[in-house]
Amino acid sequence: MINARQLEVLSTVIEVGTTARAAQLLNVSQPAISNMIRHTEDAIGFPLFKREHGRLIPTKEALHIAQEAQHLFMQQKRIDNMIGELKGGTVGxxxxxxxxxxxxxxxxxxxxxxxxxxxxxxxxxxxxxxxxxxxxxxxxxxxxxxxxxxxxxxxxxxxxxxDGHLMCICPPDHELALMERVSVTDLNHVAHISYAARTPLGQTIDNIFSDQGLERRFFCEVRHTATALEMVRNGLGVALVDSFALIGHQTTSIAIRPTKPALPxxxxxxxxxxxxxxxxxxxxxxxxxxxxxxxxxxxxx
Known part of the structure; x- marks a missing residue:
């Protein structure tokens, strides 16, 4: 039967009218094109072209095959485009x-x-x-x-x-907003919104207090920094939040200060x-x- 390469040769010869021009477009020799057409005709059992005045005139059968082949070529092009998009990360x-x-x-x-x-x-x-x-x-x-x-x-x-840091956030008029850097242990003396001891952030902060021989105190326990951030925005206290949570957010309603020691x-x-x-x-x-x-x-x- 006809394979994809034979269909490509057939369609190209029909489009340009000569084997010489088809050979140039397909980057092969003219004899290769002629041989491909002859082998295709032998395989299917009927002629595909008639020669008139030095040009190849496709038969009705050849035109019908080439028309159907266009659907195959379009599908192949879509698949090639899809592979390119997947490789480029634009679809999927x-x-x-x-x-x-x-x-x-x-x-x-x-x-x-x-x-x-x-x-x-x-x-x-x-x-x-x-x-x-x-x-x-x-x-x-x-x-x-x-x-x-x-x-x-x-x-x-x-x-x-x-890379980021845990940052101290508080209302703009809070006493901690007057500091250039906020000592983590100073949070024990204000309305502190913090994280449960079993959470990774809670354990990190507990280690800071433990190094100072202190126990962390807070009046409100939350699990996520997003919750702590919203509570501070509404004036409920101060909190430590990761700097990733602050990127791109409106920060005019809060003051943001680095901590001492730094918490990377x-x-x-x-x-x-x-x-x-x-x-x-x-x-x-x-x-x-x-x-x-x-x-x-x-x-x-």
Whole structure:
């Protein structure tokens, strides 16, 4: 039967009218084109061209075959385009599970920029704990996890995407807003909104107090920095929040101060070792990392 290359030769000869011109377009010799046509006619059992005044005139059968072949060529072109788009990360599906402090703040902002050149990309966004992230990655239900706390499981790859800090936030008229740097232990003397001891952030802050021989005190316990941020916005007290949660947010309603000692944190991209990571997920990690570097440079300047 006729293969794709034979159809391509047939359609090209019909389009240009000579084997010499078809050979130029297909970058082969003229005898190769003539032989291909002859072999095709032998295979199908009827002629495809008549010769008139030095030109090849296609038969009705040849025209019918070439017309049908156009559908095949168009489908092949669509597939080639789709492969190129998938390679370029402009179509497909990206599934992300992020911890709430990332998912409520920086993730929508960065996705908005990322999607500007990828309007056909489909997204699935979930918020969850680091345990939920690792479960979903382990079962192949998500492409990428984003968390400040790195997982401890060996079944995932962990990449450091960006650097940040825990920052003290308070109402603009609060006494701590007068300080250039806020001592973490000073939070024991004000209305402190903080995190449960079993949470990673709570454990980090507890270690600071423990080093000073103190026990952390707070009047309101929350689980996520997004909750702490909104409570401070409404004048309920002061809190430590990660700097990622502050990127792109309106901060005129709060004062933001660095801490003493400094509390560095990192954002981690987490992918599965059990399932291949999609090209689009790798591209988004790099895009997010570049964005965080740019924002960090702005903060420095």
């Amino acid at each position: 599906r990206l599934s992300i599970v992020a911890t709430p402090s990332i998912g409520h703040s920086i993730l929508p902002r960065v996705l908005g920029l990322f999607m500007q050149t990828r309007p056909k990309l489909k997204l699935s966004i979930e918020l969850g704990s680091i345990d939920e992230i690792t479960r979903r990655l382990g079962s192949g239900r998500t492409d990428l996890g984003l968390s400040i706390t790195p997982p401890r499981l060996s079944a995932v790859h962990v990449r450091e995407i960006g 944190i990192k954002m981690h991209g987490i992918t599965s070792k059990l399932f291949p990571t999609s090209n689009i997920a790798m591209q988004f990690q790099s895009f997010l990392s570049d964005y965080l570097k740019q924002e960090g440079a702005k903060a420095v300047t």
